[in-house]
Amino acid sequence: MILAIESSCDESAVALFDPAHGLVGEWVHSQMALHEDYGGVVPDLATREHLRTIGPLLAEVGKQHNLTAVTRVVVTHGPGLAGCLAIGTSSAKALAVAQGVPLAGVNHLRGHTFSPFIALHAEAPERFDEAFAALLPHLGLIVSGGNTLLFKLDEARRITVISSTRDDAAGEALDKGAKLLGLGYPGGPRVEKLAAEGDATAFDFPRGIGKKAELDFSFSGLKTALRYQLEKMSLEEIEARKADLCASYQQAVIDALVRKAKLASRTETFRSVGLSGGVANNRTLRAAMQTMAERRHFKFLAAQPKHTGDNAGMIAFAAWVDPMVQDVAPAELAIHPSMPLAR
Template identity: 60%
Template sequence: MWLGVESSCDESALALFDPAAGLCGEWVHSQVSLHQRYGGVVPDLASREHLGNFGWLLGEASRAEGFEQVERIAVTCGPGLAGCLAIGLSLAKSLALAKSLPLVGVNHLRGHAFSPFIPLHSEDPTGFRQRLAACLPHLGLLASGGNTLLFRISESLEITILAQTVDDAAGEALDKGAKLLGMDYPGGPLMEKAATGGNPERFDFPAGIPEARDWRFSFSGLKTSLRYRLEKMDDAQLALDFNDLCASYQQAVVHQLIRKTRHVLRAGKYASLGLSGGVANNTLLRESMETLAEKERLPLLPALKRHTGDNAAMIAFAAWVDPAGCLPAERLSFHPALTLTGEE
């Protein structure tokens, strides 16, 4: 049994994962309502909240069936907010010392990268390794508020970054666009809700870097284009066109993600396609990825919606499925600027 600990940003999370049976429990406390009033995550407040929340979360987890069978602990060691990472690491190290259990550090981004395979494991824990092998090499799209990248997982579980953003991340672009439109933080989900009643073809927004051979993402021009458009509109016009603006802006973000994924997909050979990260919760993106996978005749492995945001389940799972990607206890510290492939 693995105990996962996650505290990279504004979610305090614990999870129990049994390789022989799957996830046995998840406990998450979100700080969204606290940070909403400030228009974004306040690092010092986030750290303080972790201190206040991990105690009762651990109490809840300790009463769950299987907690006494915990044999290993996995904790997020980066990337993330330094103070937040430090709280999770302190908890994990204390538990490991008190219970004489082995401890490993997990790259938060690798947790996201492997999260699409959690449902595959839950369907058949015994046959998982064989089913995983059939999905490799795997092309994954990780889209969140801090990262947007395409990566390859090889047959030996080596991860290679193939494309990434040169400026804003997709989630950041959605949140900033929503803020320009007067929405609260986090704006991405609010924009998605408003977009359902709008015409996505009404307004044209830039396509980032359109060249098929250039796999880089770019979303900063999209946000700037929206700002210039809004400057030309009065309040009455904005109210009239609000839903269409949301739908058109959201579609521009999703279309760029799909277009770049298609370019990379067709330049190599893959056995499966994956989707992870906070933006993977967006319905339009999930449906567009499903359409792309069908056209390319590949299985799509999207992370479960509850595992698209920050969570401890993916941390425990990644520690088990990808032990070579973990940081051993003797080298364990927090790494705020860690990349998917381990550089800082």
């Protein structure tokens, strides 16, 4: 039984994972309401909230399950906010020492990498290795507020980054667009909600880097284009056409993501395409990626909505499935706020 702790940003989360049966339980404390008035995550407030909530979450796990059954403790040790990571790793070290079990650090981005396969394991744990191998090599797209990455997962479960963003991440672009439109925080879900009522062809926003062979992403120009468009409009016109603005802006982000994923899928032979990260919860993006994958005759796997954001379930699963996750002595486990997906 693996116990995982996630505290990289604004979610305090704990999960229990049994390789023979799957996720036994997941517990999450969200800080969204705490940061809403500030228009984004405030690191000091997030750290204090983790300090306040990690202990009670672990206590709740202990009430529902026998922690003596835990044979390994794992924790997100990067990337993320330094203070937040420190709370999680300190808690994991203390728990591992108290329980007398091995300890390991997990790369948060690698948690996202493997999260689309959690559902595959849940379907038939006893046949997971065979089913997983049949889907490799795998092309994955991680889309979140801090990262936009295309990567290859090969037959040995090694990860190679294919491309990333040169400036803003896709989630960051959606949040900044929401701020320009006065929608508040968190921006992405609010843009998506209004976009459902609008016309995605009403405004012509740029789709990032234009070269056909270019695999990197760029979203800073999109945000600037929205600002220039809003400067041409009156407040009344903006309010009347806010749904169209959201739909067109969101579609520009999605088109750029899908176009680059499609281009990357042609670089070599893949057997599956995956979508993960916080923005992967966007239904329009999921549908567009699924359509692209099916047209290219790839198996499409998207992380379940509860595993798209910061969650301990994917950290527990990655600790079991990722060969890069190795046990260390508590004193040797350090935090890495800027840890890359692959070294």
